[in-house]
Every structure is written in structure tokens, then in C-alpha cells.
Amino acid sequence: YMAAPAMTLSKTNDVFEFAVQLRSKGFPLATISQWCTGTNSLKPKDLVNCVKSGELPKILQSETWYRRSIRWYEAAQEKFSDSFLSKKYLITYIIMQYNNAADPVAYCHQIEQALKKLTPAQATEIMEARKIGLKSREQVVVELLEQYLG
Structure with missing residues (x-):
């Protein structure tokens, strides 16, 4: 669903190129949407429509979120596997923390630094988290992210 727009669009931007890279x-598209836009609003129909119109979907035209998330992604990529990053655990956690931050600008820098400071053992513990009792794997991962990233 990314290949056709990539071939037919006459003009792209960094957000779209990042989306193609992630794909x-x-x-999956839901995770791509979160990394590229901070929301889960990019849908397959948006990509179909952009093939017809020859223009980027509106949701991918703003680079504001991308400018933040690319730094987080690059820091996270040094610590986590693509397989882990392709799941929504980390980006969903970051988005929730960002949306609730008293100072979102400061949070952007703090989370980037926290990702860079993760030890290999901490990153492995997060990636290899398993269900514990009644807690789902996702709950365990979120608790570890809170513990290590703040």
C-alpha cells in the first residue's frame, strides 16, 4: 500500500519517505501512522486517494510531528530491534507521555536522552518482556518503559 504512492507521486516529503522506510x-500502517503523525489516522484509503490525486495525503503534509519523532526513532533504533519498534508499544508510550507532559517541548528532549541512555540489558528486558500472571505483555512492557524512560 506504500509502493503505488511512492511510484506515482511527483512530489514527496520527509514524512512520506520516513513512512516508506518504515514500511x-x-x-504495519497503524504504527507507521503513529511514528509519522503522532496519531493513528493514516488509513489505506488515504494512500489509494493519493495515487488517484497525485498528491500526498493531508495527514503526511505536515512535518511538525516528524521532526520530533525521527529523533526518537533514531535513538530507539540504536537500542531496539525493528521487530520491537514495529509494534506500537514504544511509540504509543511516547505519544501518551508527550500528550500529558507539562512541558511537551522539554519532554521531546528528555525522551530522546532517556532512549540514548538505555543500557543493552534494559533494552533487551523490554523487548523480551512476557506476560506475568494477569498482566498482559503490553502492560509489562509499559511498566518497564515507565521504569527505564520515566
């Missing part, structure tokens, strides 16, 4: 690594 090439096997990321």
Missing part, C-alpha cells in the same frame, strides 16, 4: 522494515 520497508515491515511496520
Whole structure:
């Protein structure tokens, strides 16, 4: 669903190129949408429509969120596998923390630094988290993210 727009669009931007890069690594559209826009609003129909219109979907035209998330992604990529990053755990956690931050601008820097400071053992513990008792894997991952990233 990314290949056709990539071939037919006469003009793209960094957000779209990032989306194509994530897709090439096997990321699902919902996770791509979160990394690229901070929301889960990019849908397959948006990509179909952009093939017809020859223009980027409106949701991908703003680079504001991308400018933040690319730094987080690059920091996270040094610590986590593509397989883990393609799941929504980390980006959903970051979005929730960002949306609730008293100072979102400061949070952007703090989370980037926290990701860079993760030890290999901490990153492995997060990636390999398993269900514990009644807690789902996702709950365990979120608790570890809170513990290590703040």
C-alpha cells in the first residue's frame, strides 16, 4: 500500500519517505501512522486517494510531528530491534507521555536522552518482556518503559 504512492507521486516529503522506510522494515500502517503523525489516522484509503490525486495525503503534509519523532526513532533504533519498534508499544508510550507532559517541548528532549541512555540489558528486558500472571505483555512492557524512560 506504500509502493503505488511512492511510484506515482511527483512530489514527496520527509514524512512520506520516513513512512516508506518504515514500511520497508515491515511496520504495519497503524504504527507507521503513529511514528509519522503522532496519531493513528493514516488509513489505506488515504494512500489509494493519493495515487488517484497525485498528491500526498493531508495527514503526511505536515512535518511538525516528524521532526520530533525521527529523533526518537533514531535513538530507539540504536537500542531496539525493528521487530520491537514495529509494534506500537514504544511509540504509543511516547505519544501518551508527550500528550500529558507539562512541558511537551522539554519532554521531546528528555525522551530522546532517556532512549540514548538505555543500557543493552534494559533494552533487551523490554523487548523480551512476557506476560506475568494477569498482566498482559503490553502492560509489562509499559511498566518497564515507565521504569527505564520515566
